[in-house]
């Protein structure tokens with residue numbers, strides 16, 4: 001039955017890690033902290049359809065002239081909830097980081113090899129519903145660093161459970 005398959009999907013959460021279910025880094029929609037929100041920009045953000053948007057610290061221009069250094073995107077410093085834009089007057093062209101600072105939603109981080117089962121338990125506690133996924137990168141002669149590699153929400157885990165049902169049929 002479908003129920004049986006979904007139980008199997010849930011059981012697989014013991015073997016799978018966050019890496020299996022996350023949205024990959026390249027596909028994360030995020031915004032630079034320097035961005036000022038024009039009415040057009042707000043419209044575009046709404047059209048993306050995401051509830052929560054990571055804000056990264058933009059450190060400036062890179063060597064090849066003018067392009068945003070893609071490494072900057074790994075440096076997430078805040079979360080913007082789209083609902084926080086509701087009361088703003090777009091004519092004021094608010095800075096995105098200023099808004100994020102007012103609401104100050106906590107940026108939660110987990111390791112990429114965390115078992116999905118544990119991640120699900122975390123989300124069930126209800127304190128947060130999205131986490132940035134990081135991996136540990138060893139460095140010669142230095143302490144290892146954490147590097148952003150994805151983003152995970154409860155929705156991703158539920159999909160992982162249901163997916164098993166689809167593949168099995």
Ligand code: ADP
Pocket residue numbers: 022023027028029030049050051052053054151152153154155156
């Ligand atoms: P939303 O309410 O924003 O759609 P969900 O928790 O329902 O978020 O997740 C739906 C899917 O969108 C998941 O696969 C999740 O990883 C992905 N997702 C959520 N926020 C973002 C974002 N800012 N950029 C890219 N993908 C995202």
